[in-house]
């Protein structure tokens with residue numbers, strides 16, 4: 001039996017139904033795939049300016065702790081990080097902003113007003129009021145956040161520490 005050069009009705013219907021199915025799958029499926037994958041393709045910028053409030057809230061000569069939590073989204077992962085910043089106003093307009101993380105193993109330091117030092121409870125590391133190591137194993141001074149004052153509002157530039 002020789003095959004006809006013309007398409008049979010059955011072949012035409014099979015090809016047409018297959019083509020329509022492929023088009024419908026593409027029309028419905030591609031946006032759905034895009035919707036599902038878009039969070040994974042999105043990344044959040046890690047640098048940001050964080051307002052710490054009015055500069056007048058911070059007394060001159062006494063490091064004052066400001067704490068906050070920031071949530072970052074990286075694809076499907078959502079992470080909440082807690083931050084502690086010591087604001088030290090050396091003069092009316094000279095401000096230093098320290099991370100309260102020890103530079104040894106990242107324990108939280110606390111300001112000891114009576115001894116005028118930041119104390120790390122993990123291995124008794126001590127830092128002076130300017131964040132300089134005075135005792136213990138910390139290899140570096142306390143990390144300083146870049147800061148700015150605009151319209152009386154103090155802000156720090158957040159980076160990974």
Ligand code: FES
Nearest residue numbers: 102104105120125
């Ligand atoms: S973590 Fe601070 S001294 Fe070790």
